[in-house]
Amino acid sequence: MDERKQAILDYVVSEYLEEDDDRTIGEDTPLITGGIVDSFSMVSLKRFLEKKYGIQIPDADASPEAFDTVNRIAALVERFKKS
Amino acid sequence: MNASTGILGLGTDLCDIRRVERELRATERGFVGAVFTRAEIAACGDGPHAARRFAERFAAKEAVLKALSFTDGRGAFWQDVEITRRGEGPAAVRLQGRLEELAARHAAGRIHLSLAATGHHALAVAMIEERGGAAPRPDTNHTGD
Numbered sequence: 142m143d144e145r146k147q148a149i150l151d152y153v154v155s156e157y158l159e160e161d162d163d164r165t166i167g168e169d170t171p172l173i174t175g176g177i178v179d180s181f182s183m184v185s186l187k188r189f190l191e192k193k194y195g196i197q198i199p200d201a202d203a204s205p206e207a208f209d210t211v212n213r214i215a216a217l218v219e220r221f222k223k224s
Numbered sequence: 225m226n227a228s229t230g231i232l233g234l235g236t237d238l239c240d241i242r243r244v245e246r247e248l249r250a251t252e253r254g255f256v257g258a259v260f261t262r263a264e265i266a267a268c269g270d271g272p273h274a275a276r277r278f279a280e281r282f283a284a285k286e287a288v289l290k291a292l293s294f295t296d297g298r299g300a301f302w303q304d305v306e307i308t309r310r311g312e313g314p315a316a317v318r319l320q321g322r323l324e325e326l327a328a329r330h331a332a333g334r335i336h337l338s339l340a341a342t343g344h345h346a347l348a349v350a351m352i353e354e355r356g357g358a359a360p361r362p363d364t365n366h367t368g369d
Contacts, residue, residue, distance in 0.1 A: 180286050181243055187300060188254050201322060203300035 142168060145194075146215045152189055153211070157182050168212045173205045183208055190214065196221040232332055233352040235290025239283040241344050245275040259285070259302040267309065276346060280315075280339050281307040283348035288317055288335060291350040295326040307337075315339050317350070331355045 142150070146168055154166055157177050164170075164177075172178040178186060187203050190196065198221055207217050247255035256265060259282060268277040285305040304323035309315040317335045319327050333355035340347045 180237070180289075181239065181282065183300065184255055184258050184302070185247070185253055188258055198300075200301050200304070201299040204298040206298065 143215075145218060146211050148193065149190075149214050149218075150211050152186070153178065156185065156189075166211075168215075169210050171209055172211070173209045178208065180205075186214075190218055194218050194222060230354040231351060232330070232354045233291035233294050233350075235287040235293070235350045237283040237286035237290065237348050239279040239286070239346045239348075241275050241279040241341070241346060244279040244282065248275055248278070261303055261306045264307060276341055279346035280309075280341055280348065283346045284315060284317070284337055284339060284350065287348040287350035288319075288337070288352075289323075291335070291352045292323065292327060292332065295323075295330045295332070309339075327352075 150166060150168070153172060157172075158164065158166070166172075166177070170177070173183075183203065183205075186208065187198055191198060196218065198217065202217065202221075207213055244255075247253060256278065260268070260278065264281055268274050268281065282302075284307045285302050288305045289301060301321070301323045304319060304321040306318040306320060307315055308318060315337050317337055319335075331354055333353040336351045336353070338349045
């Protein structure tokens with residue numbers, strides 16, 4: 142797993158998994174449809190990505206689908222790092 | 225006379241007030257500025273009931289976004305849904321920006337909103353009528369609690 146995906150994964154685990162939650166999260170684990178990240182959590186996740194990577198993710202691109210896995214989130218970051 | 229012809233969307237959301245309290249304490253995370261409009265921030269204030277007020281408005285925004293999901297407006301449009309409420313009176317919704325455009329394009333009419341809160345949770349239900357008649361009204365709405 143590359144550094145960016147690992148950083149996103151680490152953030153999700155530290156922020157949104159309860160201490161007694163023993164689920165294993167990988168690059169393709171469903172975060173939103175899997176109930177790990179909800180709409181409230183998306184606010185802080187979007188802010189984290191924007192601050193850490195110096196990007197602005199437009200509201201229309203911050204959809205539940207785009208935030209549903211670490212791989213998709215990393216792809217979103219990559220897209221706006223380039224633009 | 226009610227010119228509406230049907231219900232286009234229904235949405236509900238439950239917000240944990242304690243999560244909002246945590247975000248309000250962690251100001252560096254920028255939760256308030258990312259989600260709420262200036263008018264909403266002013267209305268919620270910073271007193272002992274601020275977290276509940278923000279939680280009610282967050283739940284209301286999410287309920288409206290879910291009710292508008294038929295427009296394919298999927299995204300972080302929190303600031304495009306402004307919730308207004310005078311004291312503990314009825315709340316109302318004002319759409320703006322992209323969401324206002326989408327609502328108008330999809331013939332969304334009046335948005336009804338109902339809010340409730342207990343010690344730890346804020347609940348909101350939103351219902352969107354289909355716009356009827358010739359006069360478009362995508363942006364405003366009456367509500368009750």
